[in-house]
Structures are given as C-alpha cells and as structure tokens.
Amino acid sequence: MLRNAISHLDPPLVLSLIVLSGLSLVVLYSSGGENMDLIYKQGIRILIGFIILFLVAQLSPQTLQRWAPYIFSIGLILLSMVLLVGIVGKGAQRWLDLGLFRFQPAEIMKLGVPMMVAWVLTRHPLPLRVRELAIAALIVCGPTVLVILQPDLGTAILIAAAGVLAIFLAGIGWRWLLAFTVALGAAGPLMWTMLHDYQRSRILTLFDPWSDPLGAGYHTIQSIIAVGSGGANGKGWMNGSQSQLEFIPERSTDFIFAVYSEEFGFIGAVLMICLYFFVVARGMYIAFNAQDTFSRLIGGALSLTFFFYVFVNIGMVSGLLPVVGVPLPLVSYGGTSMVTLMAGLGMLMSIHTHRKLMPQ
Amino acid sequence: MMARIRIKDYVRETNLIQARLVISSIIVAALCIALLARLYYLQIEQHSHYSTLSQENRISFVPIPPARGQIYDRKGRVIAENLPTYTLELVPDNVPDMDKALDQIARLIELSDIDLQRFHTALRSRPGFEIRTLKSGLTDEEVARFAVNQHQINGFQINARLRRHYPFGPEMVHVLGYVGRISEVDLERIDRNAYRGTDYIGKLGIEAHYERTLLGQSGYEQVETNAHGRVVRTLSRVSPVAGKDIYLNVDVDLQQAAREYLGEFEGAVVAIEPGSGGVLALVSNPVYDPNPFVNGIDTKSYKLLRQDDGRPLLNRALNGRYAPGSTVKPVMALAGLEFHRSPYERVFGKGWFSLRGSRHRYRCWKKQGHGWMDMHDAIVQSCDVYFYTLANNLGIEKLHDFLIRFGMGKKTGIDLDDEPSGLVPSPEWKRAVRGQPWWPGETVIAGIGQGYTLVTPLQLAMVTATLANKGIRNKPRLVRAVRESGATKILELGPQTIEQVAIRNRKMYEIVIDAMVDVVHGKRGTARRSGLGAEYRFAGKTGTAQVIGIKQGATYREENVAKRFRDHALFISFAPVEDPKIAVAVIAENGGGGSRTAAPIARQVMDYYLIGPPPPPEKEPEKDDDAA
Numbered sequence: 004m005l006r007n008a009i010s011h012l013d014p015p016l017v018l019s020l021i022v023l024s025g026l027s028l029v030v031l032y033s034s035g036g037e038n039m040d041l042i043y044k045q046g047i048r049i050l051i052g053f054i055i056l057f058l059v060a061q062l063s064p065q066t067l068q069r070w071a072p073y074i075f076s077i078g079l080i081l082l083s084m085v086l087l088v089g090i091v092g093k094g095a096q097r098w099l100d101l102g103l104f105r106f107q108p109a110e111i112m113k114l115g116v117p118m119m120v121a122w123v124l125t126r127h128p129l130p131l132r133v134r135e136l137a138i139a140a141l142i143v144c145g146p147t148v149l150v151i152l153q154p155d156l157g158t159a160i161l162i163a164a165a166g167v168l169a170i171f172l173a174g175i176g177w178r179w180l181l182a183f184t185v186a187l188g189a190a191g192p193l194m195w196t197m198l199h200d201y202q203r204s205r206i207l208t209l210f211d212p213w214s215d216p217l218g219a220g221y222h223t224i225q226s227i228i229a230v231g232s233g234g235a236n237g238k239g240w241m242n243g244s245q246s247q248l249e250f251i252p253e254r255s256t257d258f259i260f261a262v263y264s265e266e267f268g269f270i271g272a273v274l275m276i277c278l279y280f281f282v283v284a285r286g287m288y289i290a291f292n293a294q295d296t297f298s299r300l301i302g303g304a305l306s307l308t309f310f311f312y313v314f315v316n317i318g319m320v321s322g323l324l325p326v327v328g329v330p331l332p333l334v335s336y337g338g339t340s341m342v343t344l345m346a347g348l349g350m351l352m353s354i355h356t357h358r359k360l361m362p363q
Numbered sequence: 364m365m366a367r368i369r370i371k372d373y374v375r376e377t378n379l380i381q382a383r384l385v386i387s388s389i390i391v392a393a394l395c396i397a398l399l400a401r402l403y404y405l406q407i408e409q410h411s412h413y414s415t416l417s418q419e420n421r422i423s424f425v426p427i428p429p430a431r432g433q434i435y436d437r438k439g440r441v442i443a444e445n446l447p448t449y450t451l452e453l454v455p456d457n458v459p460d461m462d463k464a465l466d467q468i469a470r471l472i473e474l475s476d477i478d479l480q481r482f483h484t485a486l487r488s489r490p491g492f493e494i495r496t497l498k499s500g501l502t503d504e505e506v507a508r509f510a511v512n513q514h515q516i517n518g519f520q521i522n523a524r525l526r527r528h529y530p531f532g533p534e535m536v537h538v539l540g541y542v543g544r545i546s547e548v549d550l551e552r553i554d555r556n557a558y559r560g561t562d563y564i565g566k567l568g569i570e571a572h573y574e575r576t577l578l579g580q581s582g583y584e585q586v587e588t589n590a591h592g593r594v595v596r597t598l599s600r601v602s603p604v605a606g607k608d609i610y611l612n613v614d615v616d617l618q619q620a621a622r623e624y625l626g627e628f629e630g631a632v633v634a635i636e637p638g639s640g641g642v643l644a645l646v647s648n649p650v651y652d653p654n655p656f657v658n659g660i661d662t663k664s665y666k667l668l669r670q671d672d673g674r675p676l677l678n679r680a681l682n683g684r685y686a687p688g689s690t691v692k693p694v695m696a697l698a699g700l701e702f703h704r705s706p707y708e709r710v711f712g713k714g715w716f717s718l719r720g721s722r723h724r725y726r727c728w729k730k731q732g733h734g735w736m737d738m739h740d741a742i743v744q745s746c747d748v749y750f751y752t753l754a755n756n757l758g759i760e761k762l763h764d765f766l767i768r769f770g771m772g773k774k775t776g777i778d779l780d781d782e783p784s785g786l787v788p789s790p791e792w793k794r795a796v797r798g799q800p801w802w803p804g805e806t807v808i809a810g811i812g813q814g815y816t817l818v819t820p821l822q823l824a825m826v827t828a829t830l831a832n833k834g835i836r837n838k839p840r841l842v843r844a845v846r847e848s849g850a851t852k853i854l855e856l857g858p859q860t861i862e863q864v865a866i867r868n869r870k871m872y873e874i875v876i877d878a879m880v881d882v883v884h885g886k887r888g889t890a891r892r893s894g895l896g897a898e899y900r901f902a903g904k905t906g907t908a909q910v911i912g913i914k915q916g917a918t919y920r921e922e923n924v925a926k927r928f929r930d931h932a933l934f935i936s937f938a939p940v941e942d943p944k945i946a947v948a949v950i951a952e953n954g955g956g957g958s959r960t961a962a963p964i965a966r967q968v969m970d971y972y973l974i975g976p977p978p979p980p981e982k983e984p985e986k987d988d989d990a991a
Contacts (some may be wrong), residue, residue, distance in 0.1 A: 171383060229406060230405045231406060231414070232416065232417035248420075250420055272402045276398055276402075296376055301891065310394070317398050323397075
C-alpha cells in the first residue's frame with residue numbers, strides 16, 4: 004500500500020526539491036541571523052509541503068480534471084470574501100483568518116486558474132476556437148482583477164501567467180498572440196493609471212534605481228550591491244555583509260536570492276539556477292510524455308509557472324525586473340506559496356506516475 | 364492551415380501541444396541563460412564596483428570630538444574645564460519618522476522649546492548622516508528611562524560627552540568669554556571638517572580668540588554599521604588630539620578682588636604687568652554667568668540680560684569707550700616736552716582760559732585757579748588752564764601725532780577679538796566723518812582729555828604701562844603660556860614688544876613720572892589721600908570725565924537719571940615707581956571725582972598684587988539675642 008503510494012513520486016524531482024529545500028534552510032540560517040526558530044518553522048513548512056505533494060501525487064489526473072471547476076469556484080468565492088471581510092495584513096487585504104493560520108485565497112487560484120483553463124480548453128478538440136478562447140480569457144481575467152484589487156500585483160501576475168501559459172500551450176494562433184501583445188501594449192497606459200503609487204514608483208525606479216537610492220530604489224540597489232559584491236566565489240556562508248548588516252530588505256523572503264548569491268557567489272547562483280532549470284525541464288518532460296491533453300496542458304502550465312516564479316524573483320533581485328512580491332520557490336521563507344507550489348509539483352508527479360496505470 | 368481543421372484529430376492535438384512545449388522549453392533555456400548572463404555581469408564583470416559599494420555601505424566613520432583645551436589662571440587654577448555630561452544624540456538618516464520619534468522621546472525626556480528649535484536648526488544645517496544633539500545635560504533618571512525604552516526608538520542614542528564649564532562663573536566671563544553651540548552663521552566661516560563631531564565653538568573672549576589652539580583635532584572611529592545605523596563593531600580608531608591648554612596671565616584672585624573694590628560701580632579695572640604686557644586683571648562690572656550660554660541660554664533670561672540697565676553683556680574693559688579726562692595730562696606733558704616746550708615754562712592758572720579774540724571761557728575744575736604752574740605742578744594739581752594753554756600752543760596736529768605714537772586711537776593688539784580703536788581726533792578725521800571744520804576750541808579741550816577723544820580702559824592701562832616702561836610698548840597679553848595636550852612642558856610665550864615710542868630723550872619720562880609720584884605722595888597731589896601709608900612708591904594720575912549726554916540708544920529709568928549724569932571717575936597708576944610691576948587703570952562710571960572714587964580702588968588693587976590680600980576685616984561679635 005505504502006510502496007504503491009510512494010511509487011507515485013518522481014525520484015529525480017523529489018531529489019532536486021530536497022536539495023532546494025536544504026539550501027533554503029542553509030540560507031535562512033544566515034539571513035535570519037542564526038534564528039533557529041525560523042529554521043524550525045520553515046522546516047515544518049517544508050515537511051507539510053512534501054506531505055501535500057505526496058497526497059496530491061496520489062490523485063489521478065482524471066480526478067484533478069473533475070475537480071477543476073470546483074476548485075476554481077471555491078477560489079473565486081474566497082477571493083470575493085477576502086475583498087469583503089478580509090483583514091488588513093501588510094497594508095493590503097490578502098488574508099482570510101482561519102483561526103490557526105491565515106489563508107491566502109489567491110494562492111488557490113495559482114492552481115485553480117490553469118486547471119480551469121485546461122478544463123475548458125479540453126472540452127473541445129484543439130486548436131482553439133474563438134468561443135473557448137474567450138471563455139479562457141474570462142477565467143484568467145476574473146481572478147486576476149480580483150487579486151489586483153486586493154491589491155497584490157505580484158500574485159495577480161503569477162495567476163495571469165499561469166492561465167496565459169496554459170492558453171499558449173493549447174496552441175493559440177500566433178496571430179492571436181500578436182493581437183494579445185498589442186492589446187497589452189495598448190492597455191499599458193490604462194493599467195498605469197490603475198496602479199498604486201508605490202507600484203508605479205517601483206516600475207519607474209527599475210529603470211533608474213539610483214534616482215531614489217533611499218526611497219523606491221533602495222530595495223533594488225541594496226540587492227544588486229549584495230549580488231555584485233558576492234563575486235565569483237561569494238563572501239562565504241554567514242559572511243555576507245549586505246545581509247548580515249541588514250542592508251537587504253526582506254532578506255529571508257523575497258530577497259533571499261540576494262543573500263544566497265552574496266554568500267555563495269556566481270558559482271552558487273549557477274548551481275541554484277541549474278537546479279531550477281532541472282526541475283522545470285523535468286516538468287516539461289513529464290508534460291511532453293503525458294497521455295492526455297488535460298495532463299499535458301496542466302503539466303506544461305505548472306512547470307512554466309514554476310519557472311516564471313524563478314525568473315521573476317531572480318530578475319527582480321538582480322535588477323532586471325521591477326520589485327514585485329514574488330517569492331523564490333521553495334527557498335523563500337513563508338508558508339502559503341510553499342503549499343501551492345508543492346501541490347502543483349504533486350500534480351506533475353501524478354501525471355507522470357498514473358500514466359502506466361492507464362490502458363494504452 | 365491548422366485552424367481550419369475541425370475534425371477531432373488526437374495526434375494533431377498532441378503534436379500541437381508538444382510543439383508548444385518544445386518552444387516553451389527553448390524559451391525557458393534562453394531566459395535561464397539571460398539570468399546567468401545578468402549574474403555574470405554583476406558578479407564577475409562589475410564585481411569590484413559592487414564590492415566597493417558594499418564596503419562603503421557598511422563602513423562608516425564616526426567622528427570623535429577632541430577634548431577642548433583647558434584654561435588655567437596665573438596661579439594654575441582651572442578656570443575653564445570640561446565636565447562629562449549625558450547627551451541624547453541621533454543620526455537623522457536613521458530615524459524614519461522624525462516627528463513620531465520626537466513625540467516618543469518627549470514622553471521620556473523633557474524637551475524644551477529651545478531644545479527643539481535648536482535641534483531643527485541643526486537638522487537643516489548639516490547632512491543627514493551626521494550625528495546631532497537633541498539634548499544635553501540629561502539627568503541620571505532620564506538616562507535610565509531612555510535606556511529602558513531605547514529598543515522602541517530607532518536611531519537615538521545616549522552618549523557621554525564633555526561639556527564646557529566655567530567654575531568661576533561670572534568672575535572671568537569678560538576674559539574667557541564662553542563657548543556655545545555652532546550656529547548657522549558660524550557654519551559659514553568655519554572649516555566644517557575640523558568641527559566634525561563637535562557641537563561647540565568659542566563665541567567670545569579667550570574662547571573665541573584662541574579657538575584654533577583650544578579646539579584640537581577630531582578623531583574618528585571606523586565602524587561597521589547595519590542599515591539602521593547601529594554599530595555592529597569597531598574596525599579601527601584614530602584618536603582625537605585634545606586641544607592645547609592655555610595659561611593666562613590673569614590672576615583670578617586679583618580679578619575677584621578688583622571687582623570687589625569696584626563695588627557697586629559700573630566700570631572697569633585693567634591691570635597690566637608693564638615688563639611683559641601680561642594682563643593681570645581685566646575687570647568689567649557688572650558681569651553675568653557664562654555657563655547657561657554653553658548650551659544656549661533661554662530667550663527670556665537673555666532678554667533680561669540685554670535689557671539690564673547695567674548692560675552686563677558689555678565688556679567695558681575692552682569695548683567701553685570713555686573720555687580720558689585728566690588722565691591724559693601726563694601724555695600731554697610728554698607731547699609738550701617732545702615738541703620743545705620747557706618743563707619750567709610757567710602758566711598762570713586764573714581759573715579759566717580764553718582763546719584770543721573770543722570771550723568763551725574754558726573753565727578749570729578749580730574755580731579760583733591754581734596760580735603760577737610749571738609742568739610738574741600742573742600735573743600734580745591737575746591744572747586745566749596749563750594744559751589748555753599747552754594744547755593750544757602745540758596745535759591739534761602735533762597732539763594727534765603724539766597721542767597716536769603713544770598707542771591711543773589704535774588697537775592695542777590684545778589677544779581678544781573685536782577690539783575698538785578708540786579715537787584721537789584730528790581735523791582730517793572731523794572733516795571726513797562729521798563733514799565739519801576743526802575749531803580751535805576743540806584743540807583746547809582736547810588738552811584735558813575731553814571733547815572727541817575716546818579711550819578704552821585697556822588702552823588707558825596700556826598708556827600707563829608705557830609710561831612706567833618709559834616708552835617701551837609691549838603688546839597686552841591675556842595668555843602667558845600654552846601646553847600641548849599630553850605634554851608636561853609649558854611653552855611660555857614671553858613679552859611681545861610692539862614698539863618703543865619715538866621720543867627725543869627718554870629722560871623726559873622722569874619729569875612726568877616724578878610729577879605723577881607727587882600726585883599721590885606730594886603734599887598738594889590730587890590723590891594724596893590714596894598714597895597715604897603705602898608700603899611702596901607709586902605714580903598716578905586722577906581724571907574726571909564729563910558725561911555729556913545719555914549714551915546713544917540707552918534709556919534710563921527716571922530715578923536713575925541723576926546718577927547717570929554724574930561724571931566718570933578715572934585713575935591711572937603704576938607701582939613700584941623704581942621697578943614697575945603693575946600698571947592699573949580704573950574707570951568707575953558716574954563715580955564723581957577720580958581722586959575720591961577711582962584712586963582708592965587702584966591703590967587697593969596694587970596693594971593686593973604687591974603685598975597680598977588684606978587681612979580679613981574683624982567681625983563684630985555676634986549679638987546674643989537670646990541672652991537673658
């Protein structure tokens with residue numbers, strides 16, 4: 004029974020996830036100022052994450068496909084509730100207090116949106132027709148707008164990305180893609196007016212963080228200094244001055260990669276990016292070899308979303324992208340995103356391991 | 364093409380998605396390479412640049428103020444010292460919300476309006492990463508209260524600093540001046556680097572004039588800080604160099620005694636050691652306490668000081684300008700000798716003098732007149748008519764020339780700032796400043812030190828010292844010696860001779876000095892009473908300066924008007940005659956006659972210096988009221 008359950012795990016993926024989690028604890032020990040409390044908490048989260056991964060991996064892709072509309076609906080209801088009764092956390096309404104821990108409904112949508120998109124798109128044979136495309140677009144836009152209203156730009160981008168990636172994989176025509184890009188370009192100025200001041204200044208300072216080194220550019224500058232001063236070999240574990248002296252803001256959460264690359268240098272950064280690339284490549288491989296369209300779509304979308312996390316986070320830390328609150332998967336301190344990520348990875352394993360059980 | 368196929372084609376669908384997966388994977392790989400390229404650029408290419416930035420980020424220099432040089436009096440007593448005090452300081456850049464933080468602080472430590480006002484000025488005047496003082500002189504209780512709550516207030520710290528203190532308070536204020544907080548005006552003229560970490564600067568007196576000597580050099584500590592500015596550890600330290608200690612010629616005891624002798628009179632006493640130019644006492648009465656000025660006096664107290672009728676803030680010894688009156692007569696006599704008037708030439712003092720062709724009478728202080736007077740008698744008895752005649756015969760040009768040679772009408776060069784030059788009038792001066800011609804009558808009254816002539820008490824003392832020195836003029840010096848910080852050896856500065864007064868024959872001094880001796884020791888001397896019982900021979904000259912009108916800009920209360928119009932009493936003297944050790948000038952404002960008021964003060968000062976403090980007056984036995 005247990006052996007059967009374990010067989011639903013994908014060893015290469017599990018191994019690389021364990022390495023990443025291990026790295027997370029190592030970096031947290033340094034960034035958190037040797038605070039063991041932090042390590043225990045993160046350790047427990049990782050454990051819970053793996054348990055969720057294990058459980059999700061047991062579900063067959065068909066089950067996931069069946070559940071997709073329900074998960075999406077529950078997520079939508081919870082998101083609306085957050086807007087109505089959400090408590091204020093970090094100046095933004097994102098949380099639902101469920102007593103024991105606070106729950107962020109937007110996280111559900113990171114999985115719910117790509118699942119729902121895949122569900123809708125597989126009801127009819129591909130390639131896409133305009134009607135399915137329109138429905139999929141609504142599925143993506145609805146939750147995204149709700150999350151933007153919270154306001155949580157980072158999560159909104161991630162949700163939208165997951166949905167858009169699923170649509171892309173479903174073979175949306177290049178002309179549509181072009182039209183979409185143009186529309187996005189046109190919507191840019193409109194969205195600009197909808198952004199909050201702090202979000203605007205973050206985008207503006209991306210182009211010139213030094214224009215406001217103690218204000219909006221502070222995060223980016225301190226982070227770039229940390230990364231750049233790390234050099235090839237790094238300053239050594241626990242020896243990063245930028246992190247140890249508290250120059251890097253959010254150094255255990257969103258900016259943990261700055262701490263990591265300051266202390267472990269370019270070599271460490273290459274190692275971590277290779278690890279992530281491996282995870283994504285493995286996910287793409289699983290999607291490629293999946294046996295039905297829903298599995299391919301959801302597997303590809305989740306893998307690409309995972310990479311999107313990594314790219315946005317490291318891009319932000321290294322000053323390529325504006326500062327949006329996107330954690331580094333599995334490494335950043337924090338619980339909510341860990342659960343969704345692990346569930347997503349569990350789905351990948353489910354896709355891969357339930358394959359042989361299906362009649363060819 | 365694909366879009367047109369509507370039949371369910373499983374293989375085609377699979378191929379489509381797989382193609383997209385491959386494209387996506389290629390994009391993922393490309394983006395990974397982009398990230399690696401970016402990191403390569405930051406960590407390898409630009410490594411040294413960011414490495415430097417991170418060094419600068421965490422290493423900051425904390426200036427350490429030097430201990431200001433101490434000041435000692437002639438007998439080695441500390442008269443300006445540094446006392447430890449607790450100050451509440453902060454680095455503005457490290458305080459995210461200043462108003463909130465100040466609110467929090469105000470709940471723990473009492474902040475006055477002046478503290479806040481001064482702090483806000485300081486906030487604007489220097490860059491935000493430099494440390495500022497919010498309040499100094501915290502009590503132990505306040506320190507404790509702050510320490511308990513410190514974790515709630517970022518960027519603030521309590522440091523033990525040194526605060527200037529003047530143990531003799533008001534007694535030495537007109538000599539020492541005081542230090543105060545660096546103002547915005549100060550900032551414009553000082554080298555800010557030299558004052559890093561220092562809040563104080565000499566504002567007045569010795570403290571201002573010897574600022575560079577006393578200041579010392581700032582040191583600094585190279586410290587590693589976190590982004591909140593909290594010091595994590597010290598990397599290196601360059602110790603500050605304490606300012607040099609200064610030893611004054613001034614004797615606090617003599618200074619105190621002289622002011623005591625001056626009593627209620629507003630005025631000045633200046634005592635100089637003729638041989639060196641050392642200033643033994645520089646008294647201006649009334650006085651004020653300099654200590655409140657160190658951290659900034661409150662507006663109300665300052666207003667009171669400014670509006671005080673006695674004008675305590677005015678340093679009369681240095682800045683007060685008075686008509687010299689008859690004290691100028693010895694110099695007038697010398698001028699006569701220099702310009703070939705015979706000392707034996709006699710003038711009949713009939714009580715008044717008139718210019719030829721004029722009916723205006725210039726009166727002598729003695730209405731009935733002195734009778735026939737030669738130079739000696741004219742000095743001893745202070746005969747005005749003799750000096751009216753002498754001045755009139757010499758003419759204003761020669762008088763002006765000689766008085767200037769003697770050091771009047773120009774700065775003495777004392778080691779204090781903002782010394783006025785006094786005034787010796789000339790026709791050129793009057794034309795230039797007043798736009799009026801010189802009248803012969805003005806020459807006449809210049810002969811007895813009235814009219815436009817103005818001297819400072821310091822100048823008067825210098826004239827006296829020059830007479831005692833027979834023409835050798837030493838620059839008046841408050842500072843006797845300087846000691847490098849940490850050094851045991853004291854560097855004596857020695858006398859600085861400015862010039863020897865150009866005169867035909869130094870024997871001429873003896874004629875004048877003989878007469879000045881008879882002023883106090885002669886039977887008919889105007890100050891003969893002050894010479895009684897002296898254990899040494901001294902020379903002197905009385906003077907009485909008419910108060911022509913109310914001083915400009917000053918208003919007096921009605922009950923004081925009468926007193927305010929009374930003449931100023933002056934006296935100059937030096938002793939012992941054979942080997943002068945001390946030259947004194949006394950001015951008692953509204954003191955009436957010089958012989959009655961000023962001369963006894965000068966005598967007491969000389970007694971104190973040459974003989975020692977007088978025996979304490981015998982106390983009357985206390986009445987025993989309870990005795991039955």
